[in-house]
Amino acid sequence: MIEIEHLGKRFPGSDAPAVDDLTISIGDGEICVLIGPSGCGKTTTMRMINRMIEPDVGTICIAGRDVTRIDPVKLRRSVGYVIQQVGLFPHMTIAENIATVPHLLGWDASRIARRADELLARVDMDPARYRDRYPRELSGGQKQRVGVARALAADPPVMLMDEPFGALDPITRASLQDEFLRLLYELRKTIVFVTHDIDEALKMGTRIAIMRAGRLVQFDRPEAILAHPADSFVEAFVGGDRALKRLALMPAVDHATGALGVAPGAPRLPVTASLRDALSTLLATDRDAALIDTDRGEATITLGAIREALNGARH
Amino acid sequence: MSWFLRNYDQVAVALGQHVVIALTALAIAFVIALPVGVVAARRERVYAVAIAVSGFLYTIPTLAFLALLIPLVGLGRTNVIIAMVAFSLVALIRNVAAGIRGVPADVVDAARGMGMSDSQRLLRVELPLAAPVVVAGLRVAAVTVISVTVVGAYVNAGGLGTLIFNGIAGDHAAKIWSGAITACALAIGVDTALAFVERQLARAQRA
Amino acid sequence: MLIEAWRYLLAHPAQFAVALGVHVTLSAAALAIGAAIAIPVGLYAARRPGVAFAAVNAANVGRTLPSLAVLALVMPLLGTGFAPSLFALSLLALPPILLNTVAGIRGIDPDIIDAARGMGMTPRGVLGKIEWPLALPVIFAGLRTAAIQVVSGAVLAAFIGGGGLGDFITAGIAMMAIPQLLVGAIPVTLLALGADFGFGVLQQRLTPRGMR
Numbered sequence: 001m002i003e004i005e006h007l008g009k010r011f012p013g014s015d016a017p018a019v020d021d022l023t024i025s026i027g028d029g030e031i032c033v034l035i036g037p038s039g040c041g042k043t044t045t046m047r048m049i050n051r052m053i054e055p056d057v058g059t060i061c062i063a064g065r066d067v068t069r070i071d072p073v074k075l076r077r078s079v080g081y082v083i084q085q086v087g088l089f090p091h092m093t094i095a096e097n098i099a100t101v102p103h104l105l106g107w108d109a110s111r112i113a114r115r116a117d118e119l120l121a122r123v124d125m126d127p128a129r130y131r132d133r134y135p136r137e138l139s140g141g142q143k144q145r146v147g148v149a150r151a152l153a154a155d156p157p158v159m160l161m162d163e164p165f166g167a168l169d170p171i172t173r174a175s176l177q178d179e180f181l182r183l184l185y186e187l188r189k190t191i192v193f194v195t196h197d198i199d200e201a202l203k204m205g206t207r208i209a210i211m212r213a214g215r216l217v218q219f220d221r222p223e224a225i226l227a228h229p230a231d232s233f234v235e236a237f238v239g240g241d242r243a244l245k246r247l248a249l250m251p252a253v254d255h256a257t258g259a260l261g262v263a264p265g266a267p268r269l270p271v272t273a274s275l276r277d278a279l280s281t282l283l284a285t286d287r288d289a290a291l292i293d294t295d296r297g298e299a300t301i302t303l304g305a306i307r308e309a310l311n312g313a314r315h
Numbered sequence: 316m317s318w319f320l321r322n323y324d325q326v327a328v329a330l331g332q333h334v335v336i337a338l339t340a341l342a343i344a345f346v347i348a349l350p351v352g353v354v355a356a357r358r359e360r361v362y363a364v365a366i367a368v369s370g371f372l373y374t375i376p377t378l379a380f381l382a383l384l385i386p387l388v389g390l391g392r393t394n395v396i397i398a399m400v401a402f403s404l405v406a407l408i409r410n411v412a413a414g415i416r417g418v419p420a421d422v423v424d425a426a427r428g429m430g431m432s433d434s435q436r437l438l439r440v441e442l443p444l445a446a447p448v449v450v451a452g453l454r455v456a457a458v459t460v461i462s463v464t465v466v467g468a469y470v471n472a473g474g475l476g477t478l479i480f481n482g483i484a485g486d487h488a489a490k491i492w493s494g495a496i497t498a499c500a501l502a503i504g505v506d507t508a509l510a511f512v513e514r515q516l517a518r519a520q521r522a
Numbered sequence: 523m524l525i526e527a528w529r530y531l532l533a534h535p536a537q538f539a540v541a542l543g544v545h546v547t548l549s550a551a552a553l554a555i556g557a558a559i560a561i562p563v564g565l566y567a568a569r570r571p572g573v574a575f576a577a578v579n580a581a582n583v584g585r586t587l588p589s590l591a592v593l594a595l596v597m598p599l600l601g602t603g604f605a606p607s608l609f610a611l612s613l614l615a616l617p618p619i620l621l622n623t624v625a626g627i628r629g630i631d632p633d634i635i636d637a638a639r640g641m642g643m644t645p646r647g648v649l650g651k652i653e654w655p656l657a658l659p660v661i662f663a664g665l666r667t668a669a670i671q672v673v674s675g676a677v678l679a680a681f682i683g684g685g686g687l688g689d690f691i692t693a694g695i696a697m698m699a700i701p702q703l704l705v706g707a708i709p710v711t712l713l714a715l716g717a718d719f720g721f722g723v724l725q726q727r728l729t730p731r732g733m734r
Binding site (some may be wrong): 371374375376377378379380382383385386390459461462465466469470476479480482483488491492493494496498499502503504 | 560582583586592595680681695706710718721
């Protein structure tokens, strides 16, 4: 869906390039997370996709069309744009905010109104209550939900999101992340998501692009990056508890077996538990095996199975 | 231009009068505005009333104010000084209050915690820290006062306005130029000087 | 004394009406001309640092100049009468309007502008739909300041033959005739207060509902 080839950008007055020979291919329906330390070029890269920053060299193609040949204004109307501070227009109602791009595209009023209500419902905000409110009446989490709704209004195939949940407290952030993933499950969008939070990247991304000093260091699925970091920088970046993070991505049921002879009083886990949850429980209860309640009966997860999941079968 | 060079003593006298009147008015206004501003910084209602009254006075057109004072105090310097004090109050009160309110709460708290009395805290902590903002208010007041003094010549207060009025009456362009340009130069000069002071005070605080 | 002033007014209705009319016309026209120049220049300069620097500094200097000095300087160049007075008063109106226009635009949260651009608004769209409504209250505060300055300056225009209520005041002072003086001073004071109040109300009304 998005083909970036040999993208480069250097800002006047700095020696090092902000983005250096970046080549990346993002498939339709993917969530590609751009992550790296401050100054690695992730935001600059994202902002070149909708030409808020103009590339120096390289090409960016969306659905086969070179974006540098399209009128930037028209381009941006077909790309969703969500920023950390949201940038809701304070002098417009929520409905008017959401209606911005449809307005620019010339939709008629009733279609716009219906779409605004539809999107408010999708982001879990009662349209009747919120459509005529003003941004200053909303909480941080609500503002960003409106921000997402506003970006989705014209149903763009591609969305750019620059640390959209970064300004929120951890609880709101986690819940919005979940809601957004659920939303994307229903819609089919290609997302470029910038963050500096590795846990958010592991949670949200179908593939993660780790950047450093303007260059791409590794681009792969979360499990692959955790299992095989490309170099010591990536290893340090994903954190010393890499093994635990890997376990968090693996559902326990996938590594469970039928109920063996398990000692009485074994701890029980829900079917949604990850291997990390299982490990945590086993350590806390000082047991070797736990039971998982699935809808087809009980399954067993053992310490041995957990180790195998990480390291492969022994002997 | 040649008139100016031949008669610069006349200009100097007028300039001198102008500065004296202006400084007198500024001093009086400051003496009034400082305590009012300090109280207003702490009490919202005092602030509201003080700003409303001084703002009202500021809105009255200069010549009208001078004229309205004539039945009360006649012509002359007193008249103009009263008007100038009245006009400069709003800027000074507002800036004194803003300056004091702008002192960080943790600094005030520390001063109190160290055992400073209210007046010690005011003199040693709050006013010095408020100084840049207060000087900004003085800037506005000074420029206002210089402007009023120009008009004040019409009610016999002296100053650079005398040159202007004499020039208009006698159709003497050189006098008009001399008076008007000197007044402008004075205003710009005072404004620039006080801006410099303001910047230095602000910089000293940041260090 | 007030009664005498009132009697003087009743004895000279036409003269008063003309003076009032001239004063209002002079003030309104100067404000309009000042706004017509200062607002577009301010909008243009706000996002261009070099231009803004020059414009803001010029306006700051202009703001300090004594009104009577500006009026007087116009006289040797353009003579006396309505037109030179209008010219001088328009100059006096420029600085506050320009400074407030620049401040109003610059005061807008840059994230809002970024979001607007990122969504595909044209620069003109951003100016019209976002920047102008959000800057309008501050611009109006500038118009309010300019209005008071212009009404006050128009009184001084009497000195260069501009007419207006200042004529009553100057004549009153020259002849020490208090009633005549009051017929000029009191109405013009009311005019200034009325303009201040009126613009204040407008400013309130123009503040977008989402931001009050």
